[in-house]
Amino acid sequence: MSRTDVLNSLLVTRDTPVGYKLQSIKKKAVIQLMGSRLWGRFNPNHWDPVYAATTGLSAPIQTGEMSSAYLAEMCVNHFGAQMFSNARMVCKYVASTLANEVIVTHGVVREKTPKGNGFRFTVDIWSENEAGEKKTVGWVEVDVGV
Amino acid sequence: MQAETILTDALRPLSDIQIEQTREFIDSLEQGSQTYWDMVEIGDELSRDLHITPELVILYADAVEDFNPWYEAWKMNTWHIKGESPFGGAIVPPVLVSHFVLSVQFDHTKPFAIGSIHTFHDSEILAPIPVGATVRIATRATDKYEKRGRRYVRHEVNVTDVENGTHYFRETRDILSL
Numbered sequence: 001m002s003r004t005d006v007l008n009s010l011l012v013t014r015d016t017p018v019g020y021k022l023q024s025i026k027k028k029a030v031i032q033l034m035g036s037r038l039w040g041r042f043n044p045n046h047w048d049p050v051y052a053a054t055t056g057l058s059a060p061i062q063t064g065e066m067s068s069a070y071l072a073e074m075c076v077n078h079f080g081a082q083m084f085s086n087a088r089m090v091c092k093y094v095a096s097t098l099a100n101e102v103i104v105t106h107g108v109v110r111e112k113t114p115k116g117n118g119f120r121f122t123v124d125i126w127s128e129n130e131a132g133e134k135k136t137v138g139w140v141e142v143d144v145g146v
Numbered sequence: 147m148q149a150e151t152i153l154t155d156a157l158r159p160l161s162d163i164q165i166e167q168t169r170e171f172i173d174s175l176e177q178g179s180q181t182y183w184d185m186v187e188i189g190d191e192l193s194r195d196l197h198i199t200p201e202l203v204i205l206y207a208d209a210v211e212d213f214n215p216w217y218e219a220w221k222m223n224t225w226h227i228k229g230e231s232p233f234g235g236a237i238v239p240p241v242l243v244s245h246f247v248l249s250v251q252f253d254h255t256k257p258f259a260i261g262s263i264h265t266f267h268d269s270e271i272l273a274p275i276p277v278g279a280t281v282r283i284a285t286r287a288t289d290k291y292e293k294r295g296r297r298y299v300r301h302e303v304n305v306t307d308v309e310n311g312t313h314y315f316r317e318t319r320d321i322l323s324l
Contacts, residue, residue, distance in 0.1 A: 003215075027210070027211060031157045031158050032158060033209045033210075033211075036205075036209050037205075038202075038205045038206060038209060038245075039209050039245075042175070042258050042260070043175075043258065043260050043262070044172045044175060044260060045260065045263065048154070048168065048172055049153045049154065049156045049157055050153045050154055050169075050172075051172055051260075053153065055324070059157070060157070061263070063245075063264065064263070064264040064265065064267075065241065065244060065245040065264065066209070066210055068241050068244065068267065069206075069210040069212060069239065069241060069242075069245075070210060072239060072240045072241050073210070073212045073214070075240075076214060076239075076240065080232065081231075081232035081233065081274075083240055083271065084233070084237060084240060084271060084273070084274035085271070085272070085273055085274065086270075086271075086272060087240070087270070087271040088268070088269065088270050088271070089240070089241060089267075089269045089271065090267070090268045090269070091266070091267055091269075092265070092266045093263075093264065093265050093266065096263075099157050100157065
């Protein structure tokens with residue numbers, strides 16, 4: 001099965017029910033990526049254990065936007081092009097993602113509101129580490145078949 | 147000194163010269179930087195234009211290991227390509243521009259307020275951004291508040307196309323300051 005076929009099989013449609021679970025994305029908080037120039041090098045909290053300790057952190061932490069990017073990847077897998085028009089994504093970083101943690105994203109359809117010829121879906125999204133500790137929580141709203 | 151050396155390479159292998167360069171770089175970041183709280187006043191409005199080049203998108207996507215081909219207007223060996231997506235050519239990942247708002251929320255000609263942490267965003271992805279577009283990121287500081295002994299700064303953000311005015315993205319976001 002091609003990548004396109006796999007993604008097409010995941011797409012949320014008008015018929016997708018409330019309670020539907022999105023397929024997870026799994027990533028590791030790799031210190032070299034956290035400290036790359038584009039992402040976190042300008043702020044040593046994101047990659048230097050010595051500086052992070054001076055601000056009270058037990059280890060360098062990922063930029064929140066990296067978690068948001070993981071969650072967005074999961075949503076694009078399920079909503080495709082619809083994720084790029086009139087969508088909304090709300091994220092609260094409730095706990096820090098520490099270097100070397102493995103992060104898993106989750107999503108569950110909470111609500112679908114009739115809109116035009118389709119629905120506006122609301123999906124609860126979150127990411128957590130392998131111990132099940134939540135790191136980022138929020139929701140997305142996406143039009144499907146509207 | 148010994149303890150610091152051990153901590154610097156605690157999470158990745160580094161030689162003595164790399165450790166020395168790391169500490170020197172961090173010292174340079176700390177020099178002259180203010181807290182985020184002190185750098186921003188409610189009502190501050192700032193704006194900058196960002197050219198979203200194919201290479202910038204690749205840098206962003208590679209670090210979060212997102213290999214969706216829709217974002218590729220640059221490929222190794224071929225280099226610049228038009229790319230393919232449901233919108234025609236390559237497009238920008240949905241929350242890429244959110245990452246660059248940080249460079250507009252304060253006077254970027256001053257040292258960065260290291261130690262600040264992004265805590266919240268409410269983002270509206272209004273229209274797909276084609277790779278290669280130049281966007282205007284405009285921010286307005288709307289609030290400074292304290293909660294449970296911590297200091298936060300809130301901004302409202304709008305991202306538009308410099309050439310045709312398309313409104314691509316709107317956001318409210320909070321930064322925790324030292």
